[in-house]
Amino acid sequence: MTNISGAWRRTAAGAGLLGPEGEVSPTIFAEMSALAARTGAVNLGQGFPDEDGPAEVLVAARRAIADGANQYPPGRGIPGLLAAVSEHQSRFYGLGWDPGSEILVTAGATEALAATLLALIDGPGDEVVVFEPFYDAYAAAVALAGGTLVPVPLAWPDFQPDLDALGDAVTDRTRIILVNDPHNPTGVVFSAETRERIVALAERHDAVIVTDEVYEHLTFDAPHVPIATLPGARERTVSISSAGKTFRTTGWKIGWITAPADLVTAILTVKQFLTFVNGSPFQPAIAAGLRLGDDFFSGIREDMRRRKDVLGAALAAAGFAVSRPGGGYFTVADAAPLGADDAVRFCRELPDRAGVVGVPLTAFATEPHRGAYATLVRFAACKRISVLEDAAARLQSLGSTR
Ligand SMILES: Cc1ncc(COP(=O)(O)O)c(C=O)c1O
Numbered sequence: 001m002t003n004i005s006g007a008w009r010r011t012a013a014g015a016g017l018l019g020p021e022g023e024v025s026p027t028i029f030a031e032m033s034a035l036a037a038r039t040g041a042v043n044l045g046q047g048f049p050d051e052d053g054p055a056e057v058l059v060a061a062r063r064a065i066a067d068g069a070n071q072y073p074p075g076r077g078i079p080g081l082l083a084a085v086s087e088h089q090s091r092f093y094g095l096g097w098d099p100g101s102e103i104l105v106t107a108g109a110t111e112a113l114a115a116t117l118l119a120l121i122d123g124p125g126d127e128v129v130v131f132e133p134f135y136d137a138y139a140a141a142v143a144l145a146g147g148t149l150v151p152v153p154l155a156w157p158d159f160q161p162d163l164d165a166l167g168d169a170v171t172d173r174t175r176i177i178l179v180n181d182p183h184n185p186t187g188v189v190f191s192a193e194t195r196e197r198i199v200a201l202a203e204r205h206d207a208v209i210v211t212d213e214v215y216e217h218l219t220f221d222a223p224h225v226p227i228a229t230l231p232g233a234r235e236r237t238v239s240i241s242s243a244g245k246t247f248r249t250t251g252w253k254i255g256w257i258t259a260p261a262d263l264v265t266a267i268l269t270v271k272q273f274l275t276f277v278n279g280s281p282f283q284p285a286i287a288a289g290l291r292l293g294d295d296f297f298s299g300i301r302e303d304m305r306r307r308k309d310v311l312g313a314a315l316a317a318a319g320f321a322v323s324r325p326g327g328g329y330f331t332v333a334d335a336a337p338l339g340a341d342d343a344v345r346f347c348r349e350l351p352d353r354a355g356v357v358g359v360p361l362t363a364f365a366t367e368p369h370r371g372a373y374a375t376l377v378r379f380a381a382c383k384r385i386s387v388l389e390d391a392a393a394r395l396q397s398l399g400s401t402r
Contacts, residue, residue: 012143027136028363032347041351042391044311044379045359047184047329051384053248053289054296060288061252064281073280075272077105077256084287085256092216092297093226095234101261104268107278108253109214109242114141115271116210116238116257117176121145126175131161133364133373135184135212147175153369156334156376157323159188163197170201176208177201179227182215185364185378186332187308187325189219199233208263209237214255217246217297218304219327228258238263243286245329245382246300252282304329307381307388314392315379318354319399329382332361336375338398343377350377355394 004012012018026034029046036043052058076082082099089095097103106112114137117128121142128142132151142149152161152169170177177198181190190198202209209227216224228237238259244250257267311331315322320333340346343360351357361376381388 012140028344028347028359029136032357032359035348035351036357039351039355041355041357042383042387042394043357044381044383044391045357047380047382048250049248049382050387051248054292056292057247057249057285057289061281061285064284069281069284071280073105073277073283075277076100076268077103077277078280078283078287081105081254081256081283081287081290084290085258088290089258092224093229095226095228095258097258098261102258102264104257104259104264104271105277105283106240106255106257106271107275108244108255109212109240110137110255111253111271111274112240112242112255112257112267113137113210113212114144115267115274116240117141117145117147119266119270120208120210120263121147121175124148125173127171127173128176128178129166129169129174129207130178131180131183132366132369133185133361134178135180136364138178138180139366148173149366150174151366151369153365153372154183154186154188155372156332157321159183159186159323159332160191161194163194166194166197167201170205170207172205174201174205174207176210179209179211181211181213181227182219182224182325182327184215184328185330185359185361187323187328187330189221189224189326192225195225195227195230198227199230202236203232207236209233210240211237212240214240214242214245215328216241217300218329219301220305220308221326224327235260238267243282243289246297247286247289249282249286252279252286254279254282254286304381307383307385310385310388310392311379311381314388314395317392318395320377329380330378331381333358333377333379334375335377340375343373343375346375347377354398356391 032045082103086099126147127150129150211227242255315333319338323332335346347360358377358379361373362370
């Protein structure tokens with residue numbers, strides 16, 4: 001602890017990243033993955049695929065390395081990827097973005113988010129409204145940027161936000177409404193009414209919408225609707241996506257932003273001093289991926305739907321109450337019918353009881369709201385069907401140990 005600065009200690013403590021003695025505590029994800037490794041349990045905790053992505057994309061990266069794409073790429077990203085992002089946004093959503101001024105390639109969605117918050121937040125008076133539970137980097141990035149987090153809770157089992165609570169949370173102090181749709185960890189896809197309300201509130205209070213849409217191609221009931229396509233949204237929205245989930249390349253960390261030029265310029269001023277650039281040979285590979293045919297994109301959606309169905313059925317058969325995700329990698333299950341009253345304890349015991357690892361939903365919530373998620377567990381469906389079937393067979397033993 002002697003080497004950690006007081007400023008970061010305060011920041012990290014504010015984001016709940018430090019333990020009671022000020023120590024850096026391992027995240028629940030690291031703890032659960034270590035538990036899976038130690039016990040041989042099936043790890044449905046962390047959300048990374050256990051199969052490679054499309055061969056065309058992998059081959060393109062190898063070719064790029066062989067062809068010498070190994071030095072710093074341009075700061076905004078290589079022209080081929082900027083053009084491919086622009087074409088992709090136009091092809092799927094009818095959105096037109098200028099590759100030269102309205103698109104920025106980043107080191108994953110995580111850097112896109114951090115650079116955006118650092119660029120736009122001006123201090124504790126600037127509030128960031130965020131739907132809770134949330135992907136854990138959000139609170140850390142808001143804390144790093146010195147802003148104030150204003151969580152709007154999403155309630156089991158449908159996880160749609162209460163629009164009155166949302167209306168109360170957004171005020172003239174709101175600098176950013178931070179959206180994640182489809183949503184991690186709940187799997188919710190926001191309703192059209194919710195999307196419209198977010199845009200109306202952002203307009204009324206002159207807030208920027210920052211939207212994390214990394215699961216854009218993994219929606220189960222209807223095609224994804226980017227919030228930037230709504231009337232009045234485009235000019236005040238920073239849309240963030242990433243290649244990791246779509247092309248099963250989470251380790252490549254290629255992400256991107258689409259936004260009006262003035263917002264991209266502001267974000268670029270920060271991004272160039274975070275990583276400056278990354279992933280030279282991966283950028284042309286992801287450009288090739290974004291240009292794959294429609295059958296690839298419908299294929300990954302159907303594939304994830306099948307996996308989510310196998311997982312959901314397994315959890316229900318084991319005695320959990322199971323939510324119905326509309327998209328993304330995850331399914332949330334309530335362990336209360338199995339006698340649990342504390343999901344953290346339940347998750348720590350699950351590897352021994354049933355040989356499976358999940359993550360308690362409280363890990364994605366701030367202290368005051370954790371009670372609402374006390375018995376809920378997130379399971380990842382982004383694994384091979386054979387792995388999910390193995391998990392299903394193991395989970396059956398829960399019924400007998402209830
Ligand atoms: C909602 C959400 N945003 C961002 C990320 C991270 O994206 P990247 O790996 O591109 O930084 C994840 C990964 O789990 C996520 O679930």
